Amino acid sequence: MNKEIFHSRETLVWAILILVSFITWILSALHGVLYTSPAINSVVILLLAFFKVRLIIMYYMEVIDAPVTLKYSCDLWITASFVGLFLVVSGIAT
């Protein structure tokens, strides 16, 4: 197999995704040790999740090279989804 294909931006993104996944798992496992508020823990985990989602959209779905209409639509979905979840898990909307 042509190994050069793996020496790319996409492979770097994969490594970042795996690393962030591991950090998320650590944060979840250490809940109550780093900080006691479940709301803070939830918001941090969600931020990391949406960071990963944006990486996938931009670099795997190639939206970073797409017309601005699509880029704005995707960012709008990311923002609206995060804000909606944030309002609920933080207790603001419940």
Place this chain on the structure above:
Amino acid sequence: MSDTFLRKGNNFESETSPKKVKRLPGDEVIWVFLLGDMTVFSCVFIMFAYYKAASTDIFLQSQAELSIAAGSINMLLLLTSSLFVILALKSARKSSVNLSSKLLAAATLCGAGFLAVKAFEFYEKTSQGITFLTNDFYTFYFLITGIHFAHVVVGVAVLMYFSIAIRKQRMDEKNINILESVGSYWHMTDLLWVLIFPIIYLLP
């Protein structure tokens, strides 16, 4: 819809990158479908969080019965499959159809692995008498992960088809466009799991 804009390639590419022109990956129809699907899932995620806030104890108790290991393995499988899919697309653009086919096959295997792990999780729960009707948490759990499972089944079937068909196809603009749409669909199933796993399995 298309804007024209010239950009330099980045330093992580193994080949000399040409100046990039902004273009739509796939077509408008697939993107309307993808964004619509993602929006529906977002609404269900928010509903899940809302119900969880109202019945926190039951949700946390049920969440503790889930396998973090299984969810983590599935995260690794889908993230890796997405890498294979995007690399397959890049190979196809260079007309390296054999390499593209192998990468799509590898992505298919990862997807099949996800389905096997998830099916085992479903079997384990149902054999313990836990179903869609057990409580609100499990209603959402089976609904969300079940619909996601169906998405992955479709994705695996399509990836498997293209891993074979690509060897017989000429990589013209039309076929590249189709492959981009297929890839985007698969990446959507991946990003949905990136959200499902923390929201259902991890959030305290």
